[in-house]
Amino acid sequence: MSANNVSTFDVFTEKNKNEFYVVDLRSDTISRPTLKMRQAMAQAIVGDDVYGEDPTVNELEKISAEIFQKEAALFVPSGTMANLLSVMVHCSRRGTEAIVGDLSHAFLYEQGGASHIAGVHIRTIKNEKNGTFSLEEFKQKIRSYDQHEPITALVIVENTHNMCGGKVIPLEWIEELSKICKENQIIMHMDGARIFNAIEALKVTPDKIAKHFSSLCFCLSKGLSAPVGSILVGSESFIKEARRLRKALGGGMRQVGILAAAGLVALKEIVPQLSEHHRRTYKLAKAIDNLKSSNIQVDLATVQTNILLIHITNKRILASDLAKRLVEVSNKEKTAGVCDDNGRGIIVKVSSRDWEFARAVIYHDISDTDIDLSIKKFNYVIQEFDELFPR
Template sequence: MTTHSVVDLRSDTVSQPTDKMRARMAAAVVGDDVYGEDPTVNELEARTAAIFGKEAGLFVPSGTMGNLLAIMVHCHRRGTEALVGDLSHIFLYEQGGASHLAGVQLATLKNEQDGTFSLQDLRRRIRHEDCHEPITSLVVVEQTHNICGGKVVPLAFLDELAALVRQPGVGTGNARIALHMDGARVFNAATALGVGVERICRDFDSVSICLSKGLSAPVGSVLVGSKAFITEAHRLRKALGGGMRQVGVLAAAGLVALDEVVPLLSKDHERTKKIAKAIYGLNSPNITVDLESVQSNILLVEITQPKLKASEFSTRLSIVDAGEVEAGVTDKNGAGIVVKASARDWAFARLVLYHQVDDEQVDLAIKKLKYVIGQYDKQWPRT
């Protein structure tokens, strides 16, 4: 059976726990977390909250649960709605949990290419006490923005958004509209901006932080906010089936991620840029990238050839044919190269890097990409 070199760039969720994580997990001191007696979980929650400048934290199995809990706490009154971007993960890829589990309506705002949305549109969309309408109780921002290509939502936008929802007359009665950040990759944003995560999240009432994407822990996210917020989220977590027992074996990996992996994120960004530059330099009429928009560890490879689907491009990257081996598109041992990319019904294929994609794997991916794009350029040459 032929063995190929595989470079898996489908998502940073395929990252693997590090050796230090595995060792820390094996040695973790544990207790019953439902009773609040797991010291490793307590340490992870307290450390994460402190890093983000919040009062408390809650370890949850997934970012989806973290986001849902935030919606449930902030939109506790029946007949409320949350405003989210139309390209946000919460709206597109969390199965509509806000509606069918929490009874909260999601209303969308058009995401701009940089992951923001119009604050003027937001202001117009806020709804109050009209008996015909739901009550706007929450606004959600995704940071970094996945479908917008790992864009780092600018600090200036976040500051203006916070100022808007705190204006007199915005909100219902004495209730202020809450701000939640889906911060699945917020550490990538902090790395790109050169600021701490506490600055990015300063004006947000809650933040959900994923440990199992680029931080490479096997499971889990941490939801942070005020003590009162986390108390209610803790209660609701139990209702969602998120009450875990001796879960310090998982939280231990999160502690290592904060110490060991966060400092490595800048290399992920550099390697993503290197792949982007290689594709851009081909000057292909069929496949390209917007080089200036590459800001973190996500790269959107744009399919400009109307006869080519992103899914077809992704499939071709995963296949090794005899011709490319003969052409030297191999690793140092002469094995073919498989590149795994993510593609749905998008006009692009998505590549996502993480710290276990090293320089050698990046070079292999570039070699494969150049060859496959070259094939398409022969099939559809520039006219």
């Protein structure tokens, strides 16, 4: 955009942040612990978790296993470690491989840990827009005992699917996948970082989603607002081996009940509120859709949970252009009333890389006021783009 200079735009910095109303929609990882979490953390009864003696961690693990009707659970520092542990346990035989979606977190954003730490070959399959992949192609990619090839031992399913816009994986598709896996002795692991969003969207009990998977992990520090941690659930034998390997990865924590206490509050306090996160996401999506822009659009019919993909349909505009403009405040927009009740300009932060879309994620800290002000900002900026790039 040509009108991008300091005399026309106020640029957000830490020094002048009090002059703006900032809505940060880059990710639900930005969510902060609630007051109840902080209080629970301060009062947590703790022990040495490596010895299995932290009562708060033990309670969190017990409750988590019960939620998904699995035998046991393990508290780990991150979802990345949970996924890696699953690969290490399920693919313990050398020369095995795991099949994952090409847009999966395990493939894109975990530094190839399965390969360079676990020594497991990763094979990708193209993700469909709804987060699934072709089951026919999956069948074709399965490898067994040919002496030239690795053995397919594991498949990882991401639910909800991050890079596909928070899509919920259909239960019918999981059922069909499980039949293929049983026939070929392939283990199923679910990367359920945002699995409670999927549960809320489907209106089913957690065990309905988890029943076909030997292991499943979920994140406490994304949409559930806890500061640190993920949970890995599975059989007693699986968790026993995962606990042992957690120590090798540097994940053996001591008086970690201070963190587990926040996780317990997350399950009780935040999970019941996820429907509100979804409602606010849809409200923002509907407002953008109502603009009927020829340059910047959403696919309203596919908005299912707390992640919104804002598609850039004009090749002359980059997702980074939109993201950059949303964190700038022009004198003209202030005059047009694009500000909060105190007259502060509105800053909206979204994610954008070399994508054809920008991503906005709603979480506990984002209020209805935040959504209303975000809509005001998006309306102005998108109309501005439409005037600059008529089609």
